[in-house]
Amino acid sequence: xxxxxxxxxxxxxxxxxxxxxxxxxxxxxxxxxxxxxxxxxxxxxxxxxxxxxxxxxxxxxxxxxxxxxxxxxxxxxxxxxxxxxxxxxxxxxxxxxxxxxxxxxxxxxxxxxxxxxxxxxxxxxxxxxxxxxxxxxxxxxxxxxxxxxxxxxxxxxxxxxxxxxxxxxxxxxxxxxxxxxxxxxxxxxxxxxxxxxxxxxxxxxxxxxxxxxxxxxxxxxxxxxxxxxxxxxxxxxxxxxxxxxxxxxxxxxxxxxxxxxxxxxxxxxxxxxxxxxxxxxxxxx
Numbered sequence: 001x002x003x004x005x006x007x008x009x010x011x012x013x014x015x016x017x018x019x020x021x022x023x024x025x026x027x028x029x030x031x032x033x034x035x036x037x038x039x040x041x042x043x044x045x046x047x048x049x050x051x052x053x054x055x056x057x058x059x060x061x062x063x064x065x066x067x068x069x070x071x072x073x074x075x076x077x078x079x080x081x082x083x084x085x086x087x088x089x090x091x092x093x094x095x096x097x098x099x100x101x102x103x104x105x106x107x108x109x110x111x112x113x114x115x116x117x118x119x120x121x122x123x124x125x126x127x128x129x130x131x132x133x134x135x136x137x138x139x140x141x142x143x144x145x146x147x148x149x150x151x152x153x154x155x156x157x158x159x160x161x162x163x164x165x166x167x168x169x170x171x172x173x174x175x176x177x178x179x180x181x182x183x184x185x186x187x188x189x190x191x192x193x194x195x196x197x198x199x200x201x202x203x204x205x206x207x208x209x210x211x212x213x214x215x216x217x218x219x220x221x222x223x224x225x226x227x228x229x230x231x232x233x234x235x236x237x238x239x240x241x242x243x244x245x246x247x248x249x250x251x252x253x254x255x256x257x258x259x260x261x262x263x264x265x266x267x268x269x270x271x272x273x274x275x276x277x278x279x280x281x282x283x284x285x
Contacts, residue, residue, distance in 0.1 A: 026132040027055030032067040040073035061163030062146035072118035080120035084148030103263020144182025163202040174267030239268040
């Protein structure tokens with residue numbers, strides 16, 4: 001666990017997403033959760049040693065399975081954007097963790113079993129302030145990378161948890177993306193307002209502004225190529241031809257190249273269907 005500021009922590013040691021914790025006298029604010037049960041137990045144990053107030057809430061930065069599968073195990077009141085809550089209303093009550101090939105990290109781990117969703121109890125549309133300290137936490141809607149994508153911002157400490165807005169050193173998730181809105185959000189992070197902030201990626205810990213520019217360039221490349229394919233009216237499966245050229249831009253680390261390829265293959269197909277064949281196939285959130 002890395003301390004970013006007094007009472008603000010980041011954890012990158014668990015499979016899946018980067019976690020955050022804000023330990024205020026009133027209580028504990030968690031940013032996302034591990035998806036494996038043993039990791040959830042370990043994370044909860046680490047948090048117990050921090051002291052602080054007795055109340056606890058957890059913020060989900062979007063609806064992606066990597067950050068929501070383990071939410072129930074954290075035993076917290078969940079806060080999220082209203083569009084994320086809509087996603088859960090359209091999902092089965094229990095999720096069977098098998099048979100998916102989206103390139104998500106949870107798919108690389110066996111033994112997750114059937115999981116009952118933890119539906120958000122508090123939702124909002126544009127902004128929500130949590131006043132558990134003199135310097136409140138701001139939750140702010142920034143569409144683009146995923147359904148119900150938000151940022152968790154501490155203006156007083158100049159720290160922002162950005163979720164999947166920036167995914168360094170690996171392909172982004174595209175299945176439910178809105179690339180123009182995503183690029184608009186990224187350009188905002190490059191504005192002077194965030195120049196002195198510690199920026200936390202939901203999948204890579206602290207990031208630099210160059211990584212934001214790299215993300216914008218990659219999204220522009222994808223947008224241009226998909227636009228070209230859409231003009232030709234191709235079948236969605238043909239978007240897989242883009243994958244070899246795109247995946248070469250990433251060096252594999254803790255994830256194998258095959259996982260990157262599958263993530264792009266699935267994401268490009270779903271993105272293409274969403275924008276060019278909206279009535280042809282059902283799309284999974």
